[in-house]
Amino acid sequence: DIQMTQSPSSVSASVGDSVTITCRASQPINNWLAWYQQKPGKAPRLLISAASTLQAGVPSRFSGSASGTDFTFTISSLQPEDAATYYCQQANISPDTFGQGTKLEIK
Amino acid sequence: EVQLLEAGGGLVQPGGSHRLSCVGSGFSLRSHWMSWVRQAPGKGLEWVANINPEGSGRDHVASVRGRFTVSKDNAGNSLYLQMDNLRPEDTAVYFCARTAIIGRGLDLWGQGRPVTVS
Numbered sequence: 001d002i003q004m005t006q007s008p009s010s011v012s013a014s015v016g017d018s019v020t021i022t023c024r025a026s027q028p029i030n031n032w033l034a035w036y037q038q039k040p041g042k043a044p045r046l047l048i049s050a051a052s053t054l055q056a057g058v059p060s061r062f063s064g065s066a067s068g069t070d071f072t073f074t075i076s077s078l079q080p081e082d083a084a085t086y087y088c089q090q091a092n093i094s095p096d097t098f099g100q101g102t103k104l105e106i107k
Numbered sequence: 108e109v110q111l112l113e114a115g116g117g118l119v120q121p122g123g124s125h126r127l128s129c130v131g132s133g134f135s136l137r138s139h140w141m142s143w144v145r146q147a148p149g150k151g152l153e154w155v156a157n158i159n160p161e162g163s164g165r166d167h168v169a170s171v172r173g174r175f176t177v178s179k180d181n182a183g184n185s186l187y188l189q190m191d192n193l194r195p196e197d198t199a200v201y202f203c204a205r206t207a208i209i210g211r212g213l214d215l216w217g218q219g220r221p222v223t224v225s
Contacts, residue, residue: 001169032211034210034211034212034213036152036212036213038152043202043204043216043217043218043219044144044152044202044213044216045216046207046212046213046214048212049207049209049210049211049212049214050209050210050211050212053210055212055214085151087151087152089152089154089212089213091206091211091212094157094166095154095166095168095169096142096154096157097154098144098151098152098153098154099151100151101151101152
């Protein structure tokens with residue numbers, strides 16, 4: 001199975017700051033990587049697919065990029081409503097494994 | 108409205124069986140891969156199973172293989188997860204989800220149903 005190593009496990013930042021989360025795949029995944037946002041008690045929400053494609057209706061302060069097996073997710077100009085847990089997921093080869101998650105706290 | 112509505116869940120004894128269902132509205136399941144994802148209390152997301160648009164191909168995570176079976180009824184626009192020989196470690200909220208046709212992300216999710224094995 002492909003392992004997804006996500007870091008950091010938690011991060012705290014202020015409104016207006018930028019935050020970066022990374023995921024590293026244990027083998028090439030052809031950029032089939034998605035990023036999700038999950039708030040407590042809710043289903044996850046797809047933000048980015050294919051490493052860098054922003055989903056319709058997702059604010060442009062969210063972005064993703066790829067370099068080989070390393071993937072980066074950035075939130076610029078943090079807003080209070082961005083407080084959530086973020087997950088990466090590879091969709092290249094089944095099982096479609098998730099990263100461990102990053103809990104974002106807004107100070 | 109485009110949505111997935113799940114049913115089922117609850118308290119099940121170890122070794123018991125249970126079936127979750129997920130009905131789609133506003134779109135056709137026959138056009139999409141569909142998945143089940145679970146989340147144990149206080150833990151992260153775990154992909155459980157998926158099935159192809161025709162319902163002829165499926166896969167399951169190793170920890171449930173041989174015990175859980177994903178299936179779909181395209182005519183009824185429904186997805187199912189049959190769970191047999193349940194274990195306490197299967198306790199989780201179970202989500203059904205639709206794979207986007209472009210990009211492979213899970214772009215539509217059910218509300219989640221809790222399953223407690225105790």
